[in-house]
Amino acid sequence: MVNRHLEVLEFASHINRYPDLKSLTADFSQLMSQFGLTSFIFTGLPSAGYDVAPLIVCDHWPEGWTDRYRDQNYFAEDPVGRWSITKRRPFRWQDAQKATTPTPIRRQIAGEAWEHGLADGIAYPLHGETSAVVSLASESNLSIDASDEASIFLAVSYYKSAAEDIERLSRKHDKPALTYRDIEHLKWMAAGKTAWETSCILSISESAVKVHRATVRRKLGVATTTQAIAVSVQRGIIPL
Missing domain, CATH: 3.30.450.80 (Transcription factor LuxR-like, autoinducer-binding domain)
Structure with a gap:
């Protein structure tokens, strides 16, 4: 022992x-x-x-x-x-x-x-x-x-x-090039905010939020918001 x-x-x-x-x-x-x-x-x-x-x-x-x-x-x-x-x-x-x-x-x-x-x-x-x-x-x-x-x-x-x-x-060398705004959107996505709620918080249009979310998913190489959140947490981009 x-x-x-x-x-x-x-x-x-x-x-x-x-x-x-x-x-x-x-x-x-x-x-x-x-x-x-x-x-x-x-x-x-x-x-x-x-x-x-x-x-x-x-x-x-x-x-x-x-x-x-x-x-x-x-x-x-x-x-x-x-x-x-x-x-x-x-x-x-x-x-x-x-x-x-x-x-x-x-x-x-x-x-x-x-x-x-x-x-x-x-x-x-x-x-x-x-x-x-x-x-x-x-x-x-x-x-x-x-x-x-x-x-x-x-x-x-x-x-x-x-x-x-x-x-x-x-x-370290393959982390996607996310901007400050990308990470801000990810955090609101992880908080469960809808595109409309996020548009009110950030004072931008709902369509602009949807476009930005699509851009974030593309940069992360995922298809859904759930996957984007999970990958971001796993890579340490946002806290769980």
């Missing part, structure tokens, strides 16, 4: 050695496997009704699970997903599930997760300038103690910070 805690400290103390997300994630994955955590996801947390996909930084779930989860819009009903938004401390999946009224769809989510090798897990919500979660899973009932949870939290925190730094550097 002591060895894996020391390895977490080793991982944290050499976090700046990783040149890319692939090598960082490989070592993090190997480290987590020593705690019985065989898969995980690191993702930003979407606002209600938004797709989580553009916010995913690293998807290390079993093959097929993420697509199934998204296709069925499970996030809206998943107790673990909902707790990730509201909680400020790490929590066990089973605590979220027990505290939520069971419904057929929630039982279906838990059953299908089990079939994909996600029997039990622990989630680490990370709230700051942006909100994210690193959720880790075990193929069987999870057996970790308080010292394990603390070590995992340390590794998760360093992993998140390093992954974000790597992603930020990789996007």
